[in-house]
Amino acid sequence: MTAKVVTITSGKGGVGKTTAVANLATALAADGQKVVCIDGDIGLRNLDIVLGLENRIVYDVVDVIEGRCRLRQAMIRDKHFENLFLIPAAQTRDKNAVSPSDMVRVCDELRPDHDFILIDSPAGIERGFRNSIAAADKVLVVTNPEVSAVRDADRVVGILEAEEKYAPALILNRLNPAMVKSHDMLSAADVLDLLAIQLIGVVPEDESVIVGSNRGAPVALEPKSRAGQAFRNIAKRLQGQEVPFLDLDKQDGLWGRLQRLTGGRK
Amino acid sequence: MNATSSTVQIKGLRDSLLVALTGETWDENQSALLTQIDGRASFFQGARLVLDIGTQALGVDEMVQLRDLLSERGISLWAVLSESPKTEKTAQLLGLATRLSNKSRVEEKRPAAAPVGEDAALFLSKTLRSGTRIEYPGHVVIFGDVNPGAEVVAEGNVIVWGRVRGVIHAGAKGNRQAVICALDLSATQLRIADEVSATLKPQKNPRPEVASINKDGRLQAELWQPG
Numbered sequence: 001m002t003a004k005v006v007t008i009t010s011g012k013g014g015v016g017k018t019t020a021v022a023n024l025a026t027a028l029a030a031d032g033q034k035v036v037c038i039d040g041d042i043g044l045r046n047l048d049i050v051l052g053l054e055n056r057i058v059y060d061v062v063d064v065i066e067g068r069c070r071l072r073q074a075m076i077r078d079k080h081f082e083n084l085f086l087i088p089a090a091q092t093r094d095k096n097a098v099s100p101s102d103m104v105r106v107c108d109e110l111r112p113d114h115d116f117i118l119i120d121s122p123a124g125i126e127r128g129f130r131n132s133i134a135a136a137d138k139v140l141v142v143t144n145p146e147v148s149a150v151r152d153a154d155r156v157v158g159i160l161e162a163e164e165k166y167a168p169a170l171i172l173n174r175l176n177p178a179m180v181k182s183h184d185m186l187s188a189a190d191v192l193d194l195l196a197i198q199l200i201g202v203v204p205e206d207e208s209v210i211v212g213s214n215r216g217a218p219v220a221l222e223p224k225s226r227a228g229q230a231f232r233n234i235a236k237r238l239q240g241q242e243v244p245f246l247d248l249d250k251q252d253g254l255w256g257r258l259q260r261l262t263g264g265r266k
Numbered sequence: 267m268n269a270t271s272s273t274v275q276i277k278g279l280r281d282s283l284l285v286a287l288t289g290e291t292w293d294e295n296q297s298a299l300l301t302q303i304d305g306r307a308s309f310f311q312g313a314r315l316v317l318d319i320g321t322q323a324l325g326v327d328e329m330v331q332l333r334d335l336l337s338e339r340g341i342s343l344w345a346v347l348s349e350s351p352k353t354e355k356t357a358q359l360l361g362l363a364t365r366l367s368n369k370s371r372v373e374e375k376r377p378a379a380a381p382v383g384e385d386a387a388l389f390l391s392k393t394l395r396s397g398t399r400i401e402y403p404g405h406v407v408i409f410g411d412v413n414p415g416a417e418v419v420a421e422g423n424v425i426v427w428g429r430v431r432g433v434i435h436a437g438a439k440g441n442r443q444a445v446i447c448a449l450d451l452s453a454t455q456l457r458i459a460d461e462v463s464a465t466l467k468p469q470k471n472p473r474p475e476v477a478s479i480n481k482d483g484r485l486q487a488e489l490w491q492p493g
Contacts (some may be wrong), residue, residue, distance in 0.1 A: 052399065096340075154397075154415060164327070
């Protein structure tokens with residue numbers, strides 16, 4: 001078994017990188033994959049909160065790198081899945097505590113025993129981002145249908161393409177089909193038109209995502225959640241399966257039926 | 267400031283260190299540089315480095331490796347100066363500067379090395395993404411889009427076979443005859459010489475346009491008329 005290292009990044013902050021990592025990790029684990037998440041946001045850690053594992057942290061990734069503990073000791077087992085682990089970031093250090101080759105070493109040590117290693121990149125294009133992509137086999141760029149987020153995603157895609165190692169794929173997060181319909185929001189087509197990279201998933205705006213993040217129970221666990229379904233589909237695509245995209249904007253699609261059922265806008 | 271090794275020459279600039287590498291092969295250069303740095307870690311710590319690598323052609327992999335090696339030593343690679351077009355292109359792709367702003371030796375050398383104006387053009391077959399800046403002392407031809415956040419600065423004309431949504435500056439050294447042509451000219455900003463025009467309205471059905479300075483001395487864009 002040799003794990004695939006997938007880095008989730010975005011350029012802009014607050015677009016849902018950490019949420020995406022928590023949900024993809026949960027969905028992959030639910031499919032029986034052995035998964036480790038690494039929080040690359042040294043100094044501003046929060047993947048542990050979204051996964052609901054905050055109170056179990058003893059050692060972190062910087063402890064591993066600086067030799068204060070063994071890798072196994074820093075791996076926290078998930079509450080829901082015994083084949084899902086988190087390696088948290090250090091909260092009291094900064095990005096310079098880790099170097100790109102440190103990340104490559106940690107990932108190489110994890111590779112033999114796992115199927116997927118998901119790395120949560122910090123926002124920005126500096127040291128923390130460099131660390132996070134150093135070991136990546138695949139990079140997922142998360143963006144929102146907003147001009148500023150798309151602009152930053154474009155920058156990140158440019159950097160990744162320039163290095164020729166990574167084929168970035170796009171997760172379009174928090175799309176609101178009703179707003180797209182009324183031309184108040186960029187559509188998936190608008191975003192793809194500019195970024196021109198492979199689309200791996202569109203996640204609809206869904207309040208349950210926020211609730212899930214606050215409770216430490218990723219929405220991918222909720223069978224009825226639309227966003228959860230979208231994340232589960234992305235996880236399937238990461239495993240090489242062909243899954244059709246959710247039909248978000250057609251009225252006769254599932255979303256339309258859902259809207260009609262709930263008496264939503266036409 | 268003289269370096270001990272003859273392969274690596276170090277000069278202090280106002281806000282950075284200029285390091286000239288004169289070795290035969292890239293491996294030799296890189297290891298000589300790293301030896302220098304590791305020998306005087308405290309001197310180099312936190313430095314902003316400008317590398318002059320002469321005529322050597324560097325690919326993306328090599329430059330990325332060097333940048334990471336430097337960054338692990340607390341040094342940021344800021345600019346790469348080179349006479350090799352390949353190296354220069356690589357550096358631009360990675361978002362590194364390729365010339366120093368004032369009285370750059372590269373800039374002084376350039377006109378002599380490549381006579382600019384009538385015939386010198388840079389051809390780029392790719393889409394320029396946000397954060398990319400292309401500077402060229404002649405014409406620039408782009409087969410691809412210029413995305414928002416990208417900049418093209420040319421001393422001659424700029425022709426884009428694609429959509430322009432970034433910033434284009436033609437005739438950057440004051441040539442008011444320069445033109446900008448694109449299949450879809452919805453740029454955030456266009457400049458020719460010292461004339462500036464702000465956002466052009468995005469069109470529903472884009473048509474090729476040509477921007478130039480008109481008789482009244484104003485920058486204007488006109489639909490391209492065949493024939």
